[in-house]
Amino acid sequence: MRVPTNLADSTFLQCAWDILVAAYMLNEDTPFFLASKASTKTKGSLLKYAMSTHDKELGLKLGMAIEEVRGAAKIKRSEMGLCMTCFIHSTDSFIERNSQCKALGKHLDSTGL
Numbered sequence: 353m354r355v356p357t358n359l360a361d362s363t364f365l366q367c368a369w370d371i372l373v374a375a376y377m378l379n380e381d382t383p384f385f386l387a388s389k390a391s392t393k394t395k396g397s398l399l400k401y402a403m404s405t406h407d408k409e410l411g412l413k414l415g416m417a418i419e420e421v422r423g424a425a426k427i428k429r430s431e432m433g434l435c436m437t438c439f440i441h442s443t444d445s446f447i448e449r450n451s452q453c454k455a456l457g458k459h460l461d462s463t464g465l
Contacts, residue, residue: 365394369401372414381436385458388414389433392421413439417446433458 358364368390375384391398398415405411417434424447425432435458438450 365391365396365398366401368394369398369405369414373405373410376410376414376436376439379436381455384436384439385433387433388418388421389431391418392425392432417442420446 368387371383372387372391375381375387398418402408402411402415405414417439421432421434432447434446435449435453435455437453437455438448438458439446441450441452442448
């Protein structure tokens with residue numbers, strides 16, 4: 353399997369989305385963060401990917417989270433991905449650090465982001 357690394361590649365977002373869903377299902381924090389970060393660098397609607405996800409609720413939640421990250425990253429002029437712990441336990445926002453989160457460096461308020 354060839355994983356595209358160029359944002360202009362038409363299969364880039366599909367691959368990033370597939371890795372994002374797989375990382376979530378396997379509870380793998382780092383690939384989840386990196387795939388979500390890659391997804392936020394893209395433009396365009398995520399509805400096609402959300403609706404093709406086997407678990408529609410998960411697909412729509414991921415799509416909403418990526419859109420929230422896109423907006424915050426644009427405002428802060430910083431690259432950002434999703435913290436899996438904060439994504440799982442989110443109630444108000446996908447980007448705010450949850451009190452249960454021990455991940456450092458995966459939030460806009462963290463050093464390096």
